[in-house]
Amino acid sequence: xxxxxxxxxxxxxxxxxxxxxPRMLLVxxxxxxxxxxxxxIGCDTTSCGACTVxxxxxxxKSCTVFAVEADGKKISTVEGLAHDGTINALQNAFWENHALxxxxxxxxxxxxxxxxxxxNPHPSEDEIREGISGNICRCTGYLSIIxxxxxxxxxxxxxxxx
Amino acid sequence: xxxxxxxxxxxETLKEASEILYSNEDAKALAGGQSLIPLMKLRIYxxxxxxxxxxxxxxxxxxxxxxxxxxxxxxxxxxMLATTDSVRNNFxxxxxxxxxxxxQQIRNLGTIGGNIAHGDPSANLASALLSADTEVMVYGxxxxxxxxxxxxxxxxxxTSLEPGDIVTGFxxxxxxxxxxxFLKISKSDTAFPIAFVASNLKVESRFVEDAxxxxxxxxxxxxxxxxxxxxxxxxxxxxxxISKAAKxxxxxxxxxxxxxxxxxxxxxxxxxxxxxxxxxxxxGGKK
Numbered sequence: 527x528x529x530x531x532x533x534x535x536x537x538x539x540x541x542x543x544x545x546x547x548p549r550m551l552l553v554x555x556x557x558x559x560x561x562x563x564x565x566x567i568g569c570d571t572t573s574c575g576a577c578t579v580x581x582x583x584x585x586x587k588s589c590t591v592f593a594v595e596a597d598g599k600k601i602s603t604v605e606g607l608a609h610d611g612t613i614n615a616l617q618n619a620f621w622e623n624h625a626l627x628x629x630x631x632x633x634x635x636x637x638x639x640x641x642x643x644x645x646n647p648h649p650s651e652d653e654i655r656e657g658i659s660g661n662i663c664r665c666t667g668y669l670s671i672i673x674x675x676x677x678x679x680x681x682x683x684x685x686x687x688x
Numbered sequence: 689x690x691x692x693x694x695x696x697x698x699x700e701t702l703k704e705a706s707e708i709l710y711s712n713e714d715a716k717a718l719a720g721g722q723s724l725i726p727l728m729k730l731r732i733y734x735x736x737x738x739x740x741x742x743x744x745x746x747x748x749x750x751x752x753x754x755x756x757x758x759x760x761x762x763x764x765x766x767x768m769l770a771t772t773d774s775v776r777n778n779f780x781x782x783x784x785x786x787x788x789x790x791x792q793q794i795r796n797l798g799t800i801g802g803n804i805a806h807g808d809p810s811a812n813l814a815s816a817l818l819s820a821d822t823e824v825m826v827y828g829x830x831x832x833x834x835x836x837x838x839x840x841x842x843x844x845x846x847t848s849l850e851p852g853d854i855v856t857g858f859x860x861x862x863x864x865x866x867x868x869x870f871l872k873i874s875k876s877d878t879a880f881p882i883a884f885v886a887s888n889l890k891v892e893s894r895f896v897e898d899a900x901x902x903x904x905x906x907x908x909x910x911x912x913x914x915x916x917x918x919x920x921x922x923x924x925x926x927x928x929x930i931s932k933a934a935k936x937x938x939x940x941x942x943x944x945x946x947x948x949x950x951x952x953x954x955x956x957x958x959x960x961x962x963x964x965x966x967x968x969x970x971x972g973g974k975k
Protein backbone atom coordinates (compact mmCIF):
# COMPACT_ATOMS: atom_id res chain seq x y z
CA UNK A 527 0.00 0.00 0.00
CA UNK A 528 2.02 2.95 -1.22
CA UNK A 529 -1.28 4.67 -1.60
CA UNK A 530 -3.40 6.33 0.99
CA UNK A 531 -4.73 4.55 4.00
CA UNK A 532 -7.99 5.10 5.86
CA UNK A 533 -7.25 6.34 9.36
CA UNK A 534 -9.85 6.84 12.09
CA UNK A 535 -8.86 8.69 15.23
CA UNK A 536 -11.03 9.98 18.06
CA UNK A 537 -9.84 13.40 19.20
CA UNK A 538 -11.39 14.99 22.30
CA UNK A 539 -14.36 12.65 21.99
CA UNK A 540 -15.04 13.43 18.33
CA UNK A 541 -14.31 10.94 15.56
CA UNK A 542 -12.24 12.01 12.57
CA UNK A 543 -11.40 9.91 9.55
CA UNK A 544 -9.47 10.50 6.41
CA UNK A 545 -7.45 8.75 3.72
CA UNK A 546 -3.89 9.78 4.43
CA UNK A 547 -0.41 8.96 3.23
CA PRO A 548 1.35 6.53 5.62
CA ARG A 549 4.06 9.14 6.11
CA MET A 550 1.60 11.68 7.53
CA LEU A 551 2.55 12.55 11.10
CA LEU A 552 -0.03 12.53 13.85
CA VAL A 553 0.51 16.25 14.45
CA UNK A 554 -0.39 16.95 10.82
CA UNK A 555 -3.52 14.81 11.14
CA UNK A 556 -4.54 16.82 14.21
CA UNK A 557 -3.82 20.21 12.62
CA UNK A 558 -4.77 19.57 8.99
CA UNK A 559 -7.44 16.87 9.06
CA UNK A 560 -9.11 17.64 12.40
CA UNK A 561 -8.24 21.33 11.98
CA UNK A 562 -7.33 21.62 15.63
CA UNK A 563 -4.53 24.18 15.62
CA UNK A 564 -3.91 24.24 19.37
CA UNK A 565 -1.29 21.50 19.05
CA UNK A 566 1.84 23.28 17.89
CA ILE A 567 4.83 22.23 15.83
CA GLY A 568 7.96 23.68 17.40
CA CYS A 569 11.29 22.01 16.70
CA ASP A 570 9.77 19.17 14.66
CA THR A 571 12.69 17.00 15.84
CA THR A 572 11.29 15.29 18.97
CA SER A 573 12.92 17.78 21.31
CA CYS A 574 10.69 20.70 22.26
CA GLY A 575 7.42 19.01 23.23
CA ALA A 576 5.13 21.73 21.77
CA CYS A 577 3.26 18.97 19.90
CA THR A 578 2.58 16.88 23.03
CA VAL A 579 -0.85 15.21 23.12
CA UNK A 580 -2.31 12.37 25.18
CA UNK A 581 -2.58 9.15 23.14
CA UNK A 582 -4.49 6.33 24.84
CA UNK A 583 -3.75 7.90 28.22
CA UNK A 584 -0.06 8.59 27.61
CA UNK A 585 1.71 11.80 26.72
CA UNK A 586 3.49 11.54 23.37
CA LYS A 587 5.15 13.88 20.91
CA SER A 588 2.74 13.88 17.99
CA CYS A 589 5.50 14.95 15.57
CA THR A 590 7.10 11.54 16.17
CA VAL A 591 4.12 9.26 15.58
CA PHE A 592 2.71 8.29 12.19
CA ALA A 593 -1.03 8.97 11.95
CA VAL A 594 -1.55 5.42 10.64
CA GLU A 595 -0.10 4.08 13.88
CA ALA A 596 -2.73 6.02 15.86
CA ASP A 597 -5.53 4.47 13.79
CA GLY A 598 -8.38 3.41 16.08
CA LYS A 599 -6.96 5.23 19.11
CA LYS A 600 -8.14 8.07 21.33
CA ILE A 601 -6.36 11.38 21.64
CA SER A 602 -6.74 14.39 23.89
CA THR A 603 -5.36 17.75 22.82
CA VAL A 604 -5.27 21.14 24.51
CA GLU A 605 -8.71 21.91 23.04
CA GLY A 606 -10.09 19.07 25.18
CA LEU A 607 -9.10 20.66 28.48
CA ALA A 608 -11.73 23.38 28.77
CA HIS A 609 -15.34 22.42 29.42
CA ASP A 610 -18.28 24.50 28.17
CA GLY A 611 -15.99 27.42 27.49
CA THR A 612 -14.48 27.39 30.97
CA ILE A 613 -10.77 26.65 31.33
CA ASN A 614 -9.88 23.86 33.74
CA ALA A 615 -8.01 24.16 37.03
CA LEU A 616 -4.62 23.49 35.43
CA GLN A 617 -5.17 26.12 32.74
CA ASN A 618 -6.39 28.52 35.41
CA ALA A 619 -3.24 27.92 37.45
CA PHE A 620 -1.13 28.76 34.38
CA TRP A 621 -3.10 32.00 34.04
CA GLU A 622 -2.85 32.93 37.73
CA ASN A 623 0.89 32.24 37.82
CA HIS A 624 1.80 33.96 34.54
CA ALA A 625 3.09 30.58 33.35
CA LEU A 626 3.17 31.72 29.74
CA UNK A 627 4.47 34.65 27.78
CA UNK A 628 4.43 33.98 24.04
CA UNK A 629 2.29 30.87 24.62
CA UNK A 630 3.89 28.72 21.95
CA UNK A 631 4.96 25.94 24.33
CA UNK A 632 1.81 26.18 26.46
CA UNK A 633 -0.35 23.48 24.78
CA UNK A 634 2.47 20.95 25.13
CA UNK A 635 3.24 22.04 28.70
CA UNK A 636 -0.42 21.65 29.62
CA UNK A 637 -0.62 18.15 28.14
CA UNK A 638 2.62 17.01 29.84
CA UNK A 639 1.34 18.45 33.12
CA UNK A 640 -2.00 16.71 32.57
CA UNK A 641 -0.26 13.34 32.16
CA UNK A 642 1.90 14.01 35.22
CA UNK A 643 -1.05 14.98 37.45
CA UNK A 644 -3.16 12.05 36.24
CA UNK A 645 -0.39 9.66 37.26
CA ASN A 646 0.87 11.52 40.29
CA PRO A 647 -1.73 13.97 41.68
CA HIS A 648 0.69 15.48 44.21
CA PRO A 649 4.12 15.67 42.60
CA SER A 650 7.16 17.13 44.35
CA GLU A 651 8.99 20.03 42.70
CA ASP A 652 11.62 17.59 41.39
CA GLU A 653 8.91 15.37 39.94
CA ILE A 654 7.32 18.38 38.23
CA ARG A 655 10.70 19.39 36.78
CA GLU A 656 11.25 15.83 35.52
CA GLY A 657 7.68 15.67 34.21
CA ILE A 658 8.14 18.70 31.95
CA SER A 659 11.76 17.96 30.98
CA GLY A 660 10.55 17.00 27.51
CA ASN A 661 9.03 20.45 26.99
CA ILE A 662 11.05 23.53 26.17
CA CYS A 663 9.96 27.07 27.08
CA ARG A 664 12.11 29.96 25.88
CA CYS A 665 10.20 32.75 27.68
CA THR A 666 9.37 32.04 31.27
CA GLY A 667 12.48 30.41 32.69
CA TYR A 668 10.14 27.60 33.86
CA LEU A 669 9.70 28.79 37.47
CA SER A 670 6.19 30.13 36.89
CA ILE A 671 5.24 26.92 35.05
CA ILE A 672 6.49 24.76 37.92
CA UNK A 673 4.57 26.97 40.37
CA UNK A 674 1.42 26.69 38.25
CA UNK A 675 1.56 22.89 38.13
CA UNK A 676 2.25 22.77 41.85
CA UNK A 677 -0.72 25.08 42.55
CA UNK A 678 -2.97 23.05 40.25
CA UNK A 679 -2.01 19.85 42.07
CA UNK A 680 -3.39 21.37 45.26
CA UNK A 681 -6.72 22.32 43.75
CA UNK A 682 -7.56 19.39 41.51
CA UNK A 683 -8.09 15.72 42.09
CA UNK A 684 -7.21 12.94 39.72
CA UNK A 685 -8.36 12.51 36.15
CA UNK A 686 -8.97 15.82 34.51
CA UNK A 687 -8.61 14.31 31.09
CA UNK A 688 -8.19 10.85 29.70
CA UNK B 689 10.84 17.92 7.59
CA UNK B 690 8.52 15.13 6.50
CA UNK B 691 9.79 11.61 5.70
CA UNK B 692 10.05 10.29 2.15
CA UNK B 693 7.08 8.23 1.00
CA UNK B 694 7.15 4.58 1.94
CA UNK B 695 5.00 1.53 1.64
CA UNK B 696 3.23 0.75 4.91
CA UNK B 697 2.56 -2.80 6.06
CA UNK B 698 0.61 -3.73 9.17
CA UNK B 699 0.78 -7.52 9.43
CA GLU B 700 -0.98 -9.43 12.20
CA THR B 701 1.43 -12.34 12.57
CA LEU B 702 5.17 -12.67 13.09
CA LYS B 703 5.39 -15.02 10.12
CA GLU B 704 3.86 -12.45 7.81
CA ALA B 705 6.03 -9.63 9.20
CA SER B 706 9.21 -11.67 8.88
CA GLU B 707 8.30 -12.56 5.30
CA ILE B 708 7.82 -8.90 4.31
CA LEU B 709 11.08 -7.91 6.03
CA TYR B 710 12.93 -10.79 4.37
CA SER B 711 11.62 -10.35 0.85
CA ASN B 712 12.04 -6.58 0.64
CA GLU B 713 15.65 -5.50 0.85
CA ASP B 714 14.89 -2.01 2.12
CA ALA B 715 12.30 -2.83 4.77
CA LYS B 716 12.39 -1.79 8.40
CA ALA B 717 10.33 -2.87 11.38
CA LEU B 718 8.59 -0.08 13.30
CA ALA B 719 7.92 -0.46 17.03
CA GLY B 720 7.73 2.73 19.13
CA GLY B 721 9.45 4.73 16.39
CA GLN B 722 11.30 7.06 18.75
CA SER B 723 14.67 6.43 17.06
CA LEU B 724 13.43 5.49 13.58
CA ILE B 725 10.96 8.32 12.91
CA PRO B 726 13.43 11.14 13.75
CA LEU B 727 15.96 9.55 11.36
CA MET B 728 13.29 9.29 8.66
CA LYS B 729 12.16 12.89 9.19
CA LEU B 730 15.74 14.13 8.81
CA ARG B 731 15.96 11.84 5.76
CA ILE B 732 19.13 10.31 7.16
CA TYR B 733 17.40 6.99 6.58
CA UNK B 734 14.50 6.45 4.19
CA UNK B 735 13.35 2.82 4.04
CA UNK B 736 11.04 1.90 1.18
CA UNK B 737 8.94 -0.40 3.35
CA UNK B 738 7.80 0.12 6.92
CA UNK B 739 6.53 -2.94 8.73
CA UNK B 740 4.45 -1.91 11.73
CA UNK B 741 4.67 -4.34 14.64
CA UNK B 742 1.69 -2.72 16.37
CA UNK B 743 -0.93 -5.33 15.45
CA UNK B 744 1.10 -8.48 16.06
CA UNK B 745 -0.38 -10.16 19.13
CA UNK B 746 2.63 -12.51 19.50
CA UNK B 747 4.89 -9.57 20.42
CA UNK B 748 3.81 -8.21 23.76
CA UNK B 749 4.53 -5.62 26.41
CA UNK B 750 4.42 -8.31 29.06
CA UNK B 751 6.95 -8.33 31.88
CA UNK B 752 6.99 -11.58 33.82
CA UNK B 753 9.11 -12.77 36.67
CA UNK B 754 10.03 -16.38 37.35
CA UNK B 755 12.34 -17.85 39.98
CA UNK B 756 15.52 -17.29 38.03
CA UNK B 757 14.67 -14.96 35.21
CA UNK B 758 12.89 -11.83 34.16
CA UNK B 759 11.18 -12.02 30.79
CA UNK B 760 10.35 -8.82 28.97
CA UNK B 761 8.26 -8.56 25.80
CA UNK B 762 9.88 -6.52 23.03
CA UNK B 763 7.03 -3.99 23.01
CA UNK B 764 7.46 -3.05 26.69
CA UNK B 765 8.08 0.69 26.83
CA UNK B 766 10.91 2.44 28.65
CA UNK B 767 8.28 3.90 30.95
CA MET B 768 7.06 0.42 31.85
CA LEU B 769 10.62 -0.72 32.64
CA ALA B 770 11.11 2.36 34.79
CA THR B 771 7.89 1.96 36.76
CA THR B 772 7.15 -1.78 36.98
CA ASP B 773 7.88 -3.24 40.41
CA SER B 774 9.15 -6.62 39.19
CA VAL B 775 11.88 -4.82 37.21
CA ARG B 776 12.65 -2.26 39.92
CA ASN B 777 13.00 -4.94 42.59
CA ASN B 778 14.83 -7.63 40.64
CA PHE B 779 16.96 -5.82 38.09
CA UNK B 780 17.05 -2.22 39.40
CA UNK B 781 19.87 -1.25 37.06
CA UNK B 782 17.54 -1.72 34.09
CA UNK B 783 14.76 0.41 35.53
CA UNK B 784 17.23 3.16 36.44
CA UNK B 785 18.66 3.00 32.92
CA UNK B 786 15.15 3.19 31.43
CA UNK B 787 14.12 6.09 33.68
CA UNK B 788 17.10 8.06 32.40
CA UNK B 789 16.17 7.77 28.73
CA UNK B 790 15.14 11.04 27.09
CA UNK B 791 11.87 12.39 28.49
CA GLN B 792 8.46 11.15 29.62
CA GLN B 793 6.86 11.41 26.17
CA ILE B 794 9.63 9.39 24.52
CA ARG B 795 9.62 6.82 27.35
CA ASN B 796 5.87 6.43 26.84
CA LEU B 797 6.41 5.23 23.25
CA GLY B 798 9.95 3.90 22.91
CA THR B 799 10.26 0.13 23.31
CA ILE B 800 13.05 -2.10 24.60
CA GLY B 801 12.87 -4.22 21.44
CA GLY B 802 13.28 -1.26 19.11
CA ASN B 803 15.99 0.22 21.28
CA ILE B 804 18.12 -2.94 21.24
CA ALA B 805 17.51 -3.76 17.56
CA HIS B 806 18.66 -0.22 16.70
CA GLY B 807 22.17 -1.10 17.95
CA ASP B 808 23.04 2.36 19.20
CA PRO B 809 26.16 2.38 21.45
CA SER B 810 24.63 5.24 23.42
CA ALA B 811 21.51 3.26 24.33
CA ASN B 812 21.16 3.01 28.11
CA LEU B 813 19.26 -0.27 27.87
CA ALA B 814 21.90 -1.99 25.75
CA SER B 815 24.56 -1.54 28.40
CA ALA B 816 22.10 -2.48 31.13
CA LEU B 817 21.22 -5.77 29.42
CA LEU B 818 24.89 -6.43 28.62
CA SER B 819 25.69 -6.38 32.34
CA ALA B 820 23.53 -9.49 32.91
CA ASP B 821 23.03 -12.92 31.35
CA THR B 822 20.57 -11.73 28.76
CA GLU B 823 19.20 -13.67 25.83
CA VAL B 824 17.59 -11.84 22.94
CA MET B 825 14.55 -13.78 21.74
CA VAL B 826 14.12 -13.54 18.02
CA TYR B 827 11.66 -14.74 15.39
CA GLY B 828 13.11 -15.18 11.92
CA UNK B 829 12.94 -17.14 8.71
CA UNK B 830 13.83 -20.35 10.54
CA UNK B 831 11.36 -19.78 13.35
CA UNK B 832 12.27 -18.91 16.92
CA UNK B 833 15.85 -18.55 18.13
CA UNK B 834 17.77 -16.91 20.97
CA UNK B 835 20.92 -14.85 20.68
CA UNK B 836 23.14 -14.12 23.72
CA UNK B 837 23.43 -10.35 24.23
CA UNK B 838 27.21 -10.77 24.46
CA UNK B 839 28.08 -10.69 20.77
CA UNK B 840 24.70 -9.32 19.64
CA UNK B 841 26.13 -5.85 19.01
CA UNK B 842 28.59 -6.06 16.11
CA UNK B 843 29.32 -2.53 15.01
CA UNK B 844 27.81 0.95 14.99
CA UNK B 845 24.04 0.46 14.48
CA UNK B 846 24.80 -3.11 13.43
CA THR B 847 23.58 -6.21 15.26
CA SER B 848 23.73 -9.91 14.51
CA LEU B 849 20.05 -9.86 13.42
CA GLU B 850 19.61 -11.35 9.96
CA PRO B 851 17.18 -10.29 7.23
CA GLY B 852 13.65 -11.16 8.34
CA ASP B 853 14.58 -11.31 12.04
CA ILE B 854 12.32 -9.60 14.57
CA VAL B 855 13.20 -9.16 18.24
CA THR B 856 10.32 -10.55 20.29
CA GLY B 857 11.65 -10.26 23.82
CA PHE B 858 14.43 -10.68 26.34
CA UNK B 859 15.20 -13.23 29.02
CA UNK B 860 17.39 -11.86 31.78
CA UNK B 861 18.96 -14.41 34.10
CA UNK B 862 18.63 -13.44 37.75
CA UNK B 863 21.12 -14.66 40.29
CA UNK B 864 21.06 -13.89 43.99
CA UNK B 865 23.66 -11.74 45.70
CA UNK B 866 24.35 -9.22 42.94
CA UNK B 867 24.53 -5.48 43.62
CA UNK B 868 24.06 -2.96 40.89
CA UNK B 869 24.68 0.62 39.92
CA PHE B 870 23.91 2.63 36.78
CA LEU B 871 25.37 6.12 36.42
CA LYS B 872 25.22 8.49 33.50
CA ILE B 873 26.75 11.85 32.67
CA SER B 874 24.79 14.19 30.44
CA LYS B 875 23.73 17.81 30.34
CA SER B 876 20.64 16.91 32.34
CA ASP B 877 19.45 13.72 33.98
CA THR B 878 17.44 12.61 30.97
CA ALA B 879 19.43 14.24 28.13
CA PHE B 880 21.36 12.27 25.52
CA PRO B 881 24.25 10.59 27.35
CA ILE B 882 27.85 11.73 27.10
CA ALA B 883 28.96 8.58 28.91
CA PHE B 884 27.45 5.99 31.22
CA VAL B 885 28.35 2.83 33.09
CA ALA B 886 26.33 -0.15 34.32
CA SER B 887 28.01 -2.29 36.98
CA ASN B 888 26.61 -5.57 38.29
CA LEU B 889 28.76 -7.29 40.93
CA LYS B 890 28.46 -10.25 43.20
CA VAL B 891 30.14 -9.32 46.45
CA GLU B 892 30.55 -11.60 49.49
CA SER B 893 31.90 -9.99 52.67
CA ARG B 894 33.65 -7.26 50.66
CA PHE B 895 35.24 -9.69 48.18
CA VAL B 896 34.17 -9.74 44.55
CA GLU B 897 32.97 -13.11 43.27
CA ASP B 898 31.77 -11.99 39.85
CA ALA B 899 31.94 -8.66 38.05
CA UNK B 900 30.14 -7.30 35.01
CA UNK B 901 30.89 -3.76 34.00
CA UNK B 902 29.47 -2.35 30.79
CA UNK B 903 30.43 0.94 29.23
CA UNK B 904 28.13 3.16 27.17
CA UNK B 905 29.34 5.58 24.47
CA UNK B 906 32.77 3.96 24.76
CA UNK B 907 33.15 2.74 21.17
CA UNK B 908 31.08 1.68 18.15
CA UNK B 909 29.11 -0.84 20.25
CA UNK B 910 28.13 -1.20 23.90
CA UNK B 911 31.09 -2.99 25.49
CA UNK B 912 32.06 -4.91 28.61
CA UNK B 913 35.19 -3.87 30.50
CA UNK B 914 36.62 -7.38 30.54
CA UNK B 915 40.09 -6.52 31.87
CA UNK B 916 38.61 -4.70 34.83
CA UNK B 917 36.10 -7.52 35.43
CA UNK B 918 38.86 -10.15 35.50
CA UNK B 919 41.03 -8.01 37.73
CA UNK B 920 38.26 -7.56 40.31
CA UNK B 921 37.41 -11.23 40.82
CA UNK B 922 38.56 -12.48 44.23
CA UNK B 923 39.77 -8.98 45.14
CA UNK B 924 38.55 -6.91 48.03
CA UNK B 925 36.32 -4.03 46.93
CA UNK B 926 38.50 -1.33 48.51
CA UNK B 927 39.44 2.15 47.20
CA UNK B 928 42.78 0.96 45.83
CA UNK B 929 41.28 -1.90 43.79
CA ILE B 930 38.37 0.28 42.67
CA SER B 931 40.77 2.89 41.26
CA LYS B 932 42.81 0.24 39.53
CA ALA B 933 39.73 -1.42 38.03
CA ALA B 934 38.47 1.94 36.76
CA LYS B 935 41.80 2.55 35.01
CA UNK B 936 41.78 -0.93 33.47
CA UNK B 937 38.17 -0.51 32.35
CA UNK B 938 38.99 2.31 29.96
CA UNK B 939 42.37 1.01 28.81
CA UNK B 940 42.39 0.54 25.03
CA UNK B 941 38.86 1.96 24.63
CA UNK B 942 38.32 4.40 21.76
CA UNK B 943 35.23 6.44 22.69
CA UNK B 944 33.78 8.66 19.95
CA UNK B 945 34.80 12.26 19.55
CA UNK B 946 31.99 14.79 19.00
CA UNK B 947 30.81 18.26 19.97
CA UNK B 948 29.83 17.07 23.45
CA UNK B 949 33.14 15.47 24.42
CA UNK B 950 36.50 14.52 22.96
CA UNK B 951 37.72 10.92 22.99
CA UNK B 952 40.14 11.71 25.79
CA UNK B 953 37.55 13.51 27.93
CA UNK B 954 35.00 10.74 27.42
CA UNK B 955 37.58 8.15 28.47
CA UNK B 956 38.17 10.20 31.62
CA UNK B 957 34.42 10.37 32.31
CA UNK B 958 34.05 6.60 31.84
CA UNK B 959 36.87 5.99 34.31
CA UNK B 960 35.21 8.28 36.85
CA UNK B 961 31.85 6.58 36.32
CA UNK B 962 33.28 3.07 36.73
CA UNK B 963 34.88 4.26 39.96
CA UNK B 964 31.63 5.77 41.21
CA UNK B 965 29.50 2.74 40.36
CA UNK B 966 31.97 0.48 42.19
CA UNK B 967 32.04 2.84 45.16
CA UNK B 968 28.25 2.84 45.24
CA UNK B 969 28.23 -0.97 45.16
CA UNK B 970 30.89 -1.18 47.89
CA UNK B 971 28.72 0.94 50.18
CA GLY B 972 25.58 -1.08 49.54
CA GLY B 973 24.41 -0.48 45.98
CA LYS B 974 21.05 -1.62 44.80
CA LYS B 975 20.36 -5.26 45.53
